């Protein structure tokens with residue numbers, strides 16, 4: 001609902017009512033997709049479908065619109081440096097320009113834009129609570145002569161306030177699968193993410209010594 005009130009402040013003179021209505025609709029629908037994805041991901045972990053939802057892994061939502069101007073010398077730079085998202089889950093809408101790449105078998109591979117499709121990334125915090133059952137996606141965006149390129153990233157995570165404590169899910173821990181990470185709060189994880197270079201993963205800081 002916070003997102004909706006934000007969108008309401010958009011200037012209908014500049015954007016047109018159609019853009020505002022679509023934005024509000026998008027901000028209302030994407031969290032429903034996140035809920036469904038959390039049900040499927042819970043089941044994939046062998047947990048009850050409502051497990052990740054009950055942990056409030058989608059409670060906090062941040063949508064960021066990104067604008068990449070055309071670049072005259074794309075081979076000299078990147079649109080976004082390599083990184084993993086700190087979120088639990090990211091749902092990304094990209095336009096037709098392309099440039100998004102994901103690290104797959106040690107190679108950056110194009111995530112080609114498909115009309116009507118969304119890209120879903122596992123983020124660091126889901127890797128931690130799944131105790132490495134899920135691995136956060138290393139990705140980057142190439143710079144492009146064509147453009148501008150526009151993307152909208154929806155980051156889903158747990159409540160930052162009050163500081164709810166997360167850690168590897170108890171049901172996934174056993175003698176054979178000891179916890180690999182220490183506990184964290186979302187506020188702590190995110191503020192550490194912003195205090196280090198984007199290409200440096202935060203996972204190491206929370207990993208327990210084996």
Ligand SMILES: O=C(O)CCC(=O)C(=O)O
Pocket residue numbers: 066080085092094100139140141151153
């Ligand atoms: O612009 C994109 O396609 C991806 C941007 C991104 O990786 C991010 O916002 O975390």
Ligand SMILES: [Fe+2]
Pocket residue numbers: 083084085139
């Ligand atoms: Fe990202």
